[in-house]
Every structure is written in structure tokens, then in C-alpha cells.
Amino acid sequence: MKTPSHLGIDDVGFFVKLATHLGNTYGIKRIFVVGYSNGGQMVLRLMHEVPKMLSGAATIASNMPVAENTLPQVKTFKTHPVPYLAMAGTADTFSPYEGGDAGIGREHRRGVGMSAFDSAAYIAARNGLTEHRHDVIDDVVSIDTWDGENPVEFWTLNGIGHLVPSGKTYPEFLGPSTTxxxxxxxxxxFFDGVRRR
Known part of the structure; x- marks a missing residue:
């Protein structure tokens, strides 16, 4: 499968131009990004390549790749903290909660990823956060929080599949949902709390 880089597509460059256009045309100064699944992978990429352009980020059903599955140039990017919220379902078979081989079908593998918790902890470490707490909200939700100027929240969705919780019905192959x-x-x-800081 050919990737955007193989096809000469500059996704990050497009984002930078779009954000610049929004700023110049409409005076927008704060950019918050959200992505689900492969879109979440794009958000994680933006957090590494152009973090200073982001006021906050969120991903759903998207884990960080392990070091061996990460492009070498990622290690050269300068770290800058980004407030971050992640949600992950324990019944997600496409971006496994416990980590491992990710993707949908044989033709669309994404390689090995970290566990969902380790992915959030990795971002917390990048944000310079050390204070951590774990709160069980109910039978479905538990939240791990790293407090600080650039906070990180990780929502575990017990028994939930590879989907965006919205109260809507999804195809069965994505796994169980929740209302x-x-x-x-x-x-x-979360973003509103970040905005008010």
C-alpha cells in the first residue's frame, strides 16, 4: 500500500497552510484538533511536527506506534507541550487497547502500536507531567489524569469497540457502543477548560 509520503502528499504542509489561512482571513489564533482512528494518527503526527500551532488535541481509538514502528525523523522534532485527551475502548480490535498490531484487514495494517495507556503516558511525559491519578467514573468510564499547565486525560471505555461514542448505532464490525x-x-x-487557563 502506498502511503501519502510515497505519493508526494504533504499532509502537514496542507494543515499549516490551512491554519495560516484561517488566521489571516478570520483572525483565528487558537487551533484545536480532533481525530478518530487514522485521523487520530494524523493528530499525533501534528503534535510531533507542528506542536506550537496547536492549542489542544484529542484522539479516539488511536495509539502511538512503538519506537520500532516510528519514522526516524520523529526523534529529531523539538518537543513542545500540547494539552491532550485520548479515548480508547477495551474491546477495540483494530487499534488494540493493550497495544499490538493495528489496522483493518490484511491490506491496511499500521504496524505495532503502544497500549492506549502507554500512549497517553508518553504524551504526558512529553508535556513534562508527573502527577497522575486514576478515577473510576462508572461501569464504562475510568479516567487517568496528569494535571499541569498542559494536562493529559486518558479515558478508558470498558467494553467499547473501535468507534466514536455518540449515542448512535454503528455497524457491528466496529464493536460495542455506549449511550x-x-x-x-x-x-x-476539556478544550474549554484549556481555553480558560
């Missing part, structure tokens, strides 16, 4: 969490609302609350 107790609306991801857009929770991410909005």
Missing part, C-alpha cells in the same frame, strides 16, 4: 458517553461533548469540555 453513556458523548465524545464530542467531553472533548469540548
Amino acid at each position: 453513556s458517553v458523548i465524545a464530542a461533548e467531553e472533548i469540548g469540555k
Whole structure:
């Protein structure tokens, strides 16, 4: 399978131009990004390549690749903290909660990823955060939080599959859903808290 880099597509360059256009045309100065699955991988890439352009980031069903599955140039990017919220379902078979081979079908493998918790802890470390707590909210949700100026929240969704919790019905192959969490609302609350800091 050919990747965007093989095809000469500059996804990050497009993002930079779009963000610059929004700033110049509409005076937008703060950029918050959210991505699900492969879109979440793009968010993680932006957090590494152009973190200073981001006021906050969130991913759903997207784990960091392990070091052996990470492009070498990622290690050369200068670290800059980005407030971050991640959600991951324990019944996700495409981006496994416990880590491992990720992807949908034989033709669309993404390689080996970290566990969902380790992915969030990795971002927390990049943000210079050390204070951690774990809160069980209910039968579905538990939240790991790293507090600080650039906080990180990791939402474990027990028994939930590879989907965006929205109260809607999804195809069965994505796994179980829930009506107790609306991801857009929770991410909005997180970003609002970041905005008010």
C-alpha cells in the first residue's frame, strides 16, 4: 500500500497552510484538533511536527506506534507541550487497547502500536507531567489524569469497540457502543477548560 509520503502528499504542509489561512482571513489564533482512528494518527503526527500551532488535541481509538514502528525523523522534532485527551475502548480490535498490531484487514495494517495507556503516558511525559491519578467514573468510564499547565486525560471505555461514542448505532464490525458517553461533548469540555487557563 502506498502511503501519502510515497505519493508526494504533504499532509502537514496542507494543515499549516490551512491554519495560516484561517488566521489571516478570520483572525483565528487558537487551533484545536480532533481525530478518530487514522485521523487520530494524523493528530499525533501534528503534535510531533507542528506542536506550537496547536492549542489542544484529542484522539479516539488511536495509539502511538512503538519506537520500532516510528519514522526516524520523529526523534529529531523539538518537543513542545500540547494539552491532550485520548479515548480508547477495551474491546477495540483494530487499534488494540493493550497495544499490538493495528489496522483493518490484511491490506491496511499500521504496524505495532503502544497500549492506549502507554500512549497517553508518553504524551504526558512529553508535556513534562508527573502527577497522575486514576478515577473510576462508572461501569464504562475510568479516567487517568496528569494535571499541569498542559494536562493529559486518558479515558478508558470498558467494553467499547473501535468507534466514536455518540449515542448512535454503528455497524457491528466496529464493536460495542455506549449511550453513556458523548465524545464530542467531553472533548469540548476539556478544550474549554484549556481555553480558560
